[in-house]
Amino acid sequence: MSQFWSDIVHELTPYVPGEQPKVKNLIKLNTNENPYGPSPQVLAAITAQATDELRLYPDPNSERLRHAIAEFHGLTANQVFVGNGSDEVLAHVFLALLKHSRPLLFPDITYSFYPVYCGLYGIEYDALPLDRHFEINIHDYDRPNGGIIFPNPNAPTGIPIELTRIEALLQKNRHSVVVIDEAYVDFGTESAVRLINDYPNLLVTQTFSKARSLAGLRVGYALGQQDLIEALVRVKDSFNSYPIDKLAEAGAVAAMQDVDYFEKIREKVIATRESLVRQMEAMGFVVLPSGGNFIFAKHAKIDGGTLAERLREQYIIVRHFKKPERITPFVRITIGTEAQTAQLLSALATMMPF
Amino acid sequence: MSQFWSDIVHELTPYVPGEQPKVKNLIKLNTNENPYGPSPQVLAAITAQATDELRLYPDPNSERLRHAIAEFHGLTANQVFVGNGSDEVLAHVFLALLKHSRPLLFPDITYSFYPVYCGLYGIEYDALPLDRHFEINIHDYDRPNGGIIFPNPNAPTGIPIELTRIEALLQKNRHSVVVIDEAYVDFGTESAVRLINDYPNLLVTQTFSKARSLAGLRVGYALGQQDLIEALVRVKDSFNSYPIDKLAEAGAVAAMQDVDYFEKIREKVIATRESLVRQMEAMGFVVLPSGGNFIFAKHAKIDGGTLAERLREQYIIVRHFKKPERITPFVRITIGTEAQTAQLLSALATMMPF
Numbered sequence: 001m002s003q004f005w006s007d008i009v010h011e012l013t014p015y016v017p018g019e020q021p022k023v024k025n026l027i028k029l030n031t032n033e034n035p036y037g038p039s040p041q042v043l044a045a046i047t048a049q050a051t052d053e054l055r056l057y058p059d060p061n062s063e064r065l066r067h068a069i070a071e072f073h074g075l076t077a078n079q080v081f082v083g084n085g086s087d088e089v090l091a092h093v094f095l096a097l098l099k100h101s102r103p104l105l106f107p108d109i110t111y112s113f114y115p116v117y118c119g120l121y122g123i124e125y126d127a128l129p130l131d132r133h134f135e136i137n138i139h140d141y142d143r144p145n146g147g148i149i150f151p152n153p154n155a156p157t158g159i160p161i162e163l164t165r166i167e168a169l170l171q172k173n174r175h176s177v178v179v180i181d182e183a184y185v186d187f188g189t190e191s192a193v194r195l196i197n198d199y200p201n202l203l204v205t206q207t208f209s210k211a212r213s214l215a216g217l218r219v220g221y222a223l224g225q226q227d228l229i230e231a232l233v234r235v236k237d238s239f240n241s242y243p244i245d246k247l248a249e250a251g252a253v254a255a256m257q258d259v260d261y262f263e264k265i266r267e268k269v270i271a272t273r274e275s276l277v278r279q280m281e282a283m284g285f286v287v288l289p290s291g292g293n294f295i296f297a298k299h300a301k302i303d304g305g306t307l308a309e310r311l312r313e314q315y316i317i318v319r320h321f322k323k324p325e326r327i328t329p330f331v332r333i334t335i336g337t338e339a340q341t342a343q344l345l346s347a348l349a350t351m352m353p354f
Numbered sequence: 355m356s357q358f359w360s361d362i363v364h365e366l367t368p369y370v371p372g373e374q375p376k377v378k379n380l381i382k383l384n385t386n387e388n389p390y391g392p393s394p395q396v397l398a399a400i401t402a403q404a405t406d407e408l409r410l411y412p413d414p415n416s417e418r419l420r421h422a423i424a425e426f427h428g429l430t431a432n433q434v435f436v437g438n439g440s441d442e443v444l445a446h447v448f449l450a451l452l453k454h455s456r457p458l459l460f461p462d463i464t465y466s467f468y469p470v471y472c473g474l475y476g477i478e479y480d481a482l483p484l485d486r487h488f489e490i491n492i493h494d495y496d497r498p499n500g501g502i503i504f505p506n507p508n509a510p511t512g513i514p515i516e517l518t519r520i521e522a523l524l525q526k527n528r529h530s531v532v533v534i535d536e537a538y539v540d541f542g543t544e545s546a547v548r549l550i551n552d553y554p555n556l557l558v559t560q561t562f563s564k565a566r567s568l569a570g571l572r573v574g575y576a577l578g579q580q581d582l583i584e585a586l587v588r589v590k591d592s593f594n595s596y597p598i599d600k601l602a603e604a605g606a607v608a609a610m611q612d613v614d615y616f617e618k619i620r621e622k623v624i625a626t627r628e629s630l631v632r633q634m635e636a637m638g639f640v641v642l643p644s645g646g647n648f649i650f651a652k653h654a655k656i657d658g659g660t661l662a663e664r665l666r667e668q669y670i671i672v673r674h675f676k677k678p679e680r681i682t683p684f685v686r687i688t689i690g691t692e693a694q695t696a697q698l699l700s701a702l703a704t705m706m707p708f
Contacts, residue, residue: 001548002581002584002585003529003580004451004530004531004554004555004582004585005450005451005585006449006450006451006452006453006454006585007453008450008453008589009451009585010590011590012589012591012592013592014587014588014591014592015591015592015595016591017411017595018594020410020411020412020413020414024662028410031411033409033410033411034409035409036409037405037406037407037408037409038406038408038409042408043404043405043408045450046400046404046569047401047404050397050400050401051391051397052390052391052392052569053391053570054391054397054567054568054569055387055388055389055391055392055393055567055568055569055570055572056374056382056570057374057385057387057563057570058569058570058572059374060371060373060374084594084597084599085441085593085594085596085597086566087595088438088593088594088597091593091594092608094360095360095362096360096362096363097358097359097360098360098364099360099361099362100360103569116592117593119590119592120589120593125580133491138452159390175356175357176359176395186405189490190368200358201358209411212407213408213409214408215408215409215410215411215412215596216407216408216409216410216411216412216599216600217408217600217601218412218596218597218599218600220599227356227358227359228356228358228395229605230356231356231358231360231363231390232357233368234363234366234368235362235366235474237362237366237368237369237370238366238367238368238369238470238471238473238474239441239442239445239471239474240367240438240439240441240442241371241441242371242439242572243438243439243572244572245438245570245571245572245599245601245602246570246571246572247400247570247601247602248601251408253460287631294401295446314621319449332703335489354588
């Protein structure tokens, strides 16, 4: 408590990101980063940009980057909004498009930053329970609302939702914005981007942090019709004129353009995931169906927290969520390289039987 | 107007940054960038960081950078808050520390982002007129308030305010936060940083965009006692966990550590400014006293807008403000290299007499 703090500061419950350990030599499977580095073209583009030109402000509108993203997705640049990571993009989305008199709807088990944004901006929300298979039931969302948001695939479950169901939701919610947070979409989930030109109420967010291996660069974006993008631009230009620095723009443009590399590494991650799931199921784990670069798994004989601790003793870090209670049996495991996955499996084997 | 926009979006009047021209070969004296590039150590640090490690998230708390900044200023790391440019830092400052039931106070002629932040966050404010010499009269601020903010030196006038007057203001405002925005302080203005340990109500913001030649990298920071910094951290962690990317952190650390380079280029800029002022005064210009890397100048025979246009015809861009009316006779001219300054002076000479 401080006399100097604005009232809102006293009420905030900030988001807690996964650990970024300072120790080296850990197998880091806790924050869903890509196990493979970015395209060599990205590193070359960044190095080429490390010049005296850094004395100048970047392009406040990130035209080059917005064009590169638009081209990849078959959209126009004025259907693209970019920000300092998809977390910043989402923050602007909550303030610009999801603050209405009716409550915002999202799943009770989902990206835990959503209720934090609501707290920051004073947005009322209803968190709707996932069904007993940890799936989103879109009929639950058939009620008056000021907006709907969920990740596809969902986090931390990894379960994807079919595009036909998203389209049904868009049709039933003509007067509120439906945001599909596609941070993990490139690992085998069908994207809603192709619905954008048909639905003025659809906004899709994506990131360079996952399939494009650039979590360290902080670039995310939103795609939607121009009316929605304009709202985001107005908020951004009332907050920070230049969110994308020159190096981030150069790197992100190169990442977007090197489609071959992108295809290659996402396919590798998907193949490793499928192999890991088969082997963990053979060990008696229950693994939720995953459309992301991570799996959500539990074993009847061991609690999720205990499993995470025992893996850490073997220098492997995975993520365990202490709430809500329904997910405490699970651990979330990021898909690593084939070698890291082999080490994870041997570590699990040494613990067997639990 | 859109049914999808939150109410606030309809009411925003976004900030308009100075032009970043796409054309090369302009002498760009319009956005107060440093005419000299960053330290070679900065470029080396960035290049060294352009590796596969970019696949990993940066340190969400930017420990290395906060320590480097603290060391430079003789403070501790928990007295340092960093953000994606000082504009982002200021945005968080407005929400976290300046939103109270009493109005925020700032000068009527100042950084034009301040009223924009107030619009974004619903902060009431009183803009207090500068005196007839375009100076801040601190006695005007001797009234109930929810906070005070101004740049030192002020923008776009460039006029510095003495530290003794800031200290008097801090003593009279024990119950509200006084923010000194020191974006341009390194060009000959006395910093309030040394008052931080004595005044729990003092927050100072600085940037890497000016004296450290890194406008293209987007790093700014706030300095204050831990109670104020904690409020900013809480807002930041409710908005975006990782505002500083790995490349920006590496470059900013190197910039903070290369003190010799910093001293050398800021002294060069100051010397060029003094010489420019003398020569423009000899041409009949009135130049306000400047403690920044820019000057605010007018000539009785020509309007500021006309002068800016005529300079542009000679490929030199300076900034002209169309409001408020009191400053329309002026142009704001960034201090360039010695060669650029010589070109500016010849361009002015060709126009003489106006």
